Amino acid sequence: MSNLTQKFLLEPERYELSSGSLHHFAMERREFFKLLGAGIAVFAVAKDALAQETAPSHGVHSHELPKEISAWLHIGEDGSVTAFSGKAEMGQNIRTSMAQNVADELRVPFESVRLVMGDTALTPFDMGTFGSRTTPTMTPQLRRVASAARDLLLETAAKEWNVAPEKLKAADAKITNPGSGKSVSYAELARGKTLAQNIPAEDPVTPPVEWTVAGKPLPKVDARDFVTGKHEYTPDVRRPGTLYGKVLRPPSFGATLTSYDDSAAKAMSGVTIVRDGDFVGAAAASEREARNALAAIRTQWKETPQISNRELFSYIKQNATNKDEDRFRKQSGSVEAGLAQAAHRLEATYTVAFIAHAPLEPRAAVAEWADGKLTVWTGSQRPFGVRGELADGLHIPENDVRVIVPDTGAAYGGKHTGDAAIEAARLARAAGKPVKVTWTREEEFTWAYFRPAGVIEVKAGIDGDGKLTAWEFHNYHSGASGIETPYAVANHRTEYHQVPLILRSGSYRGLAATANHFARETHMDALAHAAKMDPLEFRLKNISDPRLREVVEAAAKSLGWPRKKTQPGRGFGLGAGFEKGGYVCTCAEVAVDPTTKNVRVVRLVTAFECGAVVNPDGLRNQVVGANIQGLGGALFEAIEFENGRILNPRFSRYRVPRFRDVPEIQAVLVDRKDIAPAGAGETPIMGVAPAVGNAIFDAIGVRLNNLPLVPHGVKV
Amino acid sequence: MPKSIQIEVNGKQYPVEYEPETPLLYVLRDELGLTGSKYGCGEGQCGACTVLISGKPRRSCQIPVSAAVGKPVTTIEGLEKDGRLHPVQQAFVDAGAYQCAYCTPGMIMSSVGLLQENPNPSTMEIVQFLQGNLCRCGTQPRIVEAVQHAAKAMQEGGR
Numbered sequence: 108m109s110n111l112t113q114k115f116l117l118e119p120e121r122y123e124l125s126s127g128s129l130h131h132f133a134m135e136r137r138e139f140f141k142l143l144g145a146g147i148a149v150f151a152v153a154k155d156a157l158a159q160e161t162a163p164s165h166g167v168h169s170h171e172l173p174k175e176i177s178a179w180l181h182i183g184e185d186g187s188v189t190a191f192s193g194k195a196e197m198g199q200n201i202r203t204s205m206a207q208n209v210a211d212e213l214r215v216p217f218e219s220v221r222l223v224m225g226d227t228a229l230t231p232f233d234m235g236t237f238g239s240r241t242t243p244t245m246t247p248q249l250r251r252v253a254s255a256a257r258d259l260l261l262e263t264a265a266k267e268w269n270v271a272p273e274k275l276k277a278a279d280a281k282i283t284n285p286g287s288g289k290s291v292s293y294a295e296l297a298r299g300k301t302l303a304q305n306i307p308a309e310d311p312v313t314p315p316v317e318w319t320v321a322g323k324p325l326p327k328v329d330a331r332d333f334v335t336g337k338h339e340y341t342p343d344v345r346r347p348g349t350l351y352g353k354v355l356r357p358p359s360f361g362a363t364l365t366s367y368d369d370s371a372a373k374a375m376s377g378v379t380i381v382r383d384g385d386f387v388g389a390a391a392a393s394e395r396e397a398r399n400a401l402a403a404i405r406t407q408w409k410e411t412p413q414i415s416n417r418e419l420f421s422y423i424k425q426n427a428t429n430k431d432e433d434r435f436r437k438q439s440g441s442v443e444a445g446l447a448q449a450a451h452r453l454e455a456t457y458t459v460a461f462i463a464h465a466p467l468e469p470r471a472a473v474a475e476w477a478d479g480k481l482t483v484w485t486g487s488q489r490p491f492g493v494r495g496e497l498a499d500g501l502h503i504p505e506n507d508v509r510v511i512v513p514d515t516g517a518a519y520g521g522k523h524t525g526d527a528a529i530e531a532a533r534l535a536r537a538a539g540k541p542v543k544v545t546w547t548r549e550e551e552f553t554w555a556y557f558r559p560a561g562v563i564e565v566k567a568g569i570d571g572d573g574k575l576t577a578w579e580f581h582n583y584h585s586g587a588s589g590i591e592t593p594y595a596v597a598n599h600r601t602e603y604h605q606v607p608l609i610l611r612s613g614s615y616r617g618l619a620a621t622a623n624h625f626a627r628e629t630h631m632d633a634l635a636h637a638a639k640m641d642p643l644e645f646r647l648k649n650i651s652d653p654r655l656r657e658v659v660e661a662a663a664k665s666l667g668w669p670r671k672k673t674q675p676g677r678g679f680g681l682g683a684g685f686e687k688g689g690y691v692c693t694c695a696e697v698a699v700d701p702t703t704k705n706v707r708v709v710r711l712v713t714a715f716e717c718g719a720v721v722n723p724d725g726l727r728n729q730v731v732g733a734n735i736q737g738l739g740g741a742l743f744e745a746i747e748f749e750n751g752r753i754l755n756p757r758f759s760r761y762r763v764p765r766f767r768d769v770p771e772i773q774a775v776l777v778d779r780k781d782i783a784p785a786g787a788g789e790t791p792i793m794g795v796a797p798a799v800g801n802a803i804f805d806a807i808g809v810r811l812n813n814l815p816l817v818p819h820g821v822k823v
Numbered sequence: 824m825p826k827s828i829q830i831e832v833n834g835k836q837y838p839v840e841y842e843p844e845t846p847l848l849y850v851l852r853d854e855l856g857l858t859g860s861k862y863g864c865g866e867g868q869c870g871a872c873t874v875l876i877s878g879k880p881r882r883s884c885q886i887p888v889s890a891a892v893g894k895p896v897t898t899i900e901g902l903e904k905d906g907r908l909h910p911v912q913q914a915f916v917d918a919g920a921y922q923c924a925y926c927t928p929g930m931i932m933s934s935v936g937l938l939q940e941n942p943n944p945s946t947m948e949i950v951q952f953l954q955g956n957l958c959r960c961g962t963q964p965r966i967v968e969a970v971q972h973a974a975k976a977m978q979e980g981g982r
Contacts, residue, residue, distance in 0.1 A: 197923055327924075330919075331916065334899075334908065334928075335900065335908070336928045337900075338924070395845065467925045467958075468923070469863075517959055519959070547865060728919060731964060732961030758864050758868035758957065759866055766951075
């Protein structure tokens with residue numbers, strides 16, 4: 108682990124990032140203009156760029172940071188604007204929203220802005236596209252470079268016309284002198300120049316109330332390429348002479364090779380076999396030939412007994428570490444005293460299963476070597492992290508590795524590691540030709556990492572008025588995100604307990620905030636019922652944060668809470684919370700069939716507030732999408748495993764939401780122009796599971812404390 | 824043993840040499856360079872590889888290339904005519920019916936197949952028909968909306 112990684116504390120459940128290196132990219136100015144042609148370039152020097160990349164909740168040490176170029180922008184001689192960001196597009200629509208910010212701040216038409224993203228040779232260093240960090244970090248950074256570029260253009264025109272820059276106006280990609288009526292386009296100003304400027308991080312930018320391009324529901328950039336099949340995702344990248352690579356997977360996790368004979372495979376023509384430690388792979392002219400070659404290798408493996416999901420939760424409880432770090436523990440007052448004074452006390456245990464991201468584009472990479480240098484195309488959320496993994500794994504200097512991330516077929520937190528990239532690069536080096544590795548769905552379900560399972564214990568008390576008097580909350584293994592209650596309570600204790608990894612685990616949209624909100628909001632609902640109070644009224648009584656109150660009231664109003672039950676088996680529930688700068692409340696309506704006990708989610712209403720909205724259309728897509736994805740984990744998704752094997756590594760055995768599962772969904776966007784924009788990729792998923800579980804209780808009086816709620820068919 | 828066969832894709836004849844049981848998807852993608860059809864699961868569960876064979880939507884990961892001989896195959900690349908998007912493609916753009924868009928080609932091909940068979944489907948019929956197409960980003964409501972708009976546009980435009 109590099110020093111920098113140690114310095115910045117990430118959420119503990121980002122298990123997949125516990126190793127790997129952080130490196131800084133520095134591009135020669137000369138190279139920059141060689142690449143893009145003449146024009147005007149502006150580099151943002153944001154001394155706090157890296158600090159902003161980490162979650163502030165566990166204490167970030169921002170001292171001793173190198174000055175860092177965090178974003179840059181180029182205005183070409185034809186007036187085209189190119190902005191550079193190390194972030195990756197994977198469906199969250201940031202290619203569009205970032206371009207909106209640039210166009211807005213630079214005062215140019217949206218169509219003239221192009222984003223170059225996720226390319227370690229061209230874009231600034233970026234820790235990764237995760238943690239809902241793109242909008243809060245890139246909005247100010249791109250706006251600062253754009254604003255500095257605008258200033259530079261104003262100064263250049265002012266010098267040419269011999270007037271004070273303050274007398275001039277920038278609009279519609281032109282500098283105009285309202286006094287004389289003269290104007291000059293950005294393109295003309297950029298012609299023949301190689302101007303470059305660094306800017307300080309604190310430059311003022313346009314406030315959201317004055318946005319003209321941002322804040323609008325502009326359509327996705329490159330839409331035509333996506334509906335015509337022209338866009339090249341990583342598995343679609345074709346390089347001359349590309350071979351197809353396959354990797355021999357062990358029969359179970361952690362199995363080691365004890366005997367190996369590849370003589371038959373090596374005799375096959377056009378096949379390259381690589382054995383490097385326990386890595387065994389083949390490259391050939393087609394996937395079929397590569398697969399056949401692997402099938403011809405005779406191996407024996409030593410396997411180790413491992414736990415299975417039937418003993419999962421007892422294992423988690425028994426293996427929790429006793430000596431947890433202080434940063435995972437928060438407390439004030441006395442929970443014991445708070446419970447003693449409570450009119451109602453409630454204690455419950457909640458569990459969440461391992462689930463898979465299952466992005467439709469599986470992990471894939473194309474690796475190509477030329478003159479000892481390596482270029483890899485791969486669908487990843489961490490192009491620079493993967494560059495480090497490749498350099499480490501292949502023992503080459505990082506400067507000899509370039510990672511390019513084509514706009515990717517989704518990730519949901521699942522594409523932080525460079526597994527396919529390393530496999531393709533290792534095979535390509537041996538084969539002497541470019542190699543493409545595309546994981547099968549089964550590999551994706553087996554060898555990627557999972558959202559960690561967990562056990563959550565909650566103990567709480569309320570007084571006769573329904574105010575919380577005590578709150579104690581323990582999360583074992585699943586994670587610490589969203590663990591702290593947003594409700595006002597003087598006596599509380601929350602703790603996250605680490606457990607040695609059971610399956611390969613890591614980030615998943617929202618991290619453990621989904622599990623923690625499920626437990627907390629289910630418990631809150633149960634407390635309300637214990638006190639015979641309306642669950643909405645009970646929450647409003649205990650909310651002190653006005654932003655949380657606003658989304659809870661907005662969602663309840665849109666649903667029409669309290670709803671009268673017109674049919675037997677109908678029920679309504681809600682779940683709310685705050686995480687990563689966003690506030691969410693989801694209300695659910697369910698219908699439970701009185702005879703079959705089938706549960707159908709009829710309607711979801713989600714109110715979401717993440718400050719000023721950059722693109723309401725994209726945001727709506729993210730909110731609705733998170734709700735639908737959240738239904739999977741809420742209702743039926745669970746990885747089944749036994750003795751180091753995944754038992755349901757296929758869509759036919761691992762149920763994800765399909766068209767018939769999708770209810771009527773309403774996204775209520777609360778646009779707060781007075782608050783800097785936060786990210787939206789994760790938080791809208793958090794309220795779904797508790798809202799649905801609470802609605803099931805409302806419908807039939809059965810309290811479900813385990814995620815998924817109704818895994819075996821949709822039955823209670 | 825590889826066999827020389829001829830298949831018709833998007834109105835063009837392609838001679839291909841392939842093991843006859845190779846799924847059509849791999850021939851389209853790796854041999855013909857038509858990468859618009861996607862691999863998503865390899866078991867006909869996700870619909871990302873959907874193409875039209877004789878006008879009917881089929882999972883190209885499940886169809887051996889030999890079964891496509893003598894039958895016209897249409898892929899996502901074959902929908903656009905003279906620089907004009909097919910009404911279903913246009914409807915997906917208008918509705919913003921995608922996020923990562925990896926499922927989009929398969930969704931569009933299935934929807935084109937549906938509208939050929941049933942030019943005026945109800946919401947429930949669209950939902951039923953697209954049940955075999957996965958969108959992991961959760962864009963289903965907009966996809967249904969796009970198919971409805973496309974149906975209307977095709978009826979008005981007489982396509």
